[in-house]
Amino acid sequence: MGDTTERETGSRFMPKFDDKGLLTAVVVHHETRAVLMVGFMDQVALDATRETGLAHFHSRSRGKLWQKGETSGHVLRVQxxxxxxxxxxxxxxxxxxxxxxxxxxxxxxxxxxxxxALQPVKS
Incomplete structure (x- = not known):
């Protein structure tokens, strides 16, 4: 099976990072399915997320790994x-x-x- 076929239909996890080594990660609330945020992950962030169960991202502005909630305590527990x-x-x-x-x-x-114009989302 070729890489494209394996990537698109196979069972092997083969993340496809862009030319900057990133992929897009959309975060949704596990219970409500509401979209919470969008971030970017590199291999290090993806590995840290999988190892800890807490969402990690690559900060494009700081050029480094960050765990969501590392300072606020508002972590994201990945389900x-x-x-x-x-x-x-x-x-x-x-x-x-x-x-x-x-x-x-x-x-x-x-x-x-x-x-x-931007208006607040009505709940």
Missing amino acids: SILVDCDQDALVLSCIPAGPTCHTGVPSCFYRVLDDG
Whole structure:
């Protein structure tokens, strides 16, 4: 089986990182399925996440590994990891230990684009 066929239809985990060594990771709430945040993972972050059960990401601005909640305590406990068809994006199903967004709200997606302006999402 070729790499493409194996990656797309096989059972072997073969993450496909981009030219910067990253892949996209979308975080959803394990119970509500609400989108909480989007981050980027390199191999180190992916390995740390799998080893600890806590979500780790690659900080593009700082150029280093960071564990979500390492300073706030608002960690993301990973329950499962979904892998897309060509293995270049992940969905982390997590239980958050507090707000996910650095602004203090549950989700980083708290605004909606409405007629060209950002409005708060109505619950």
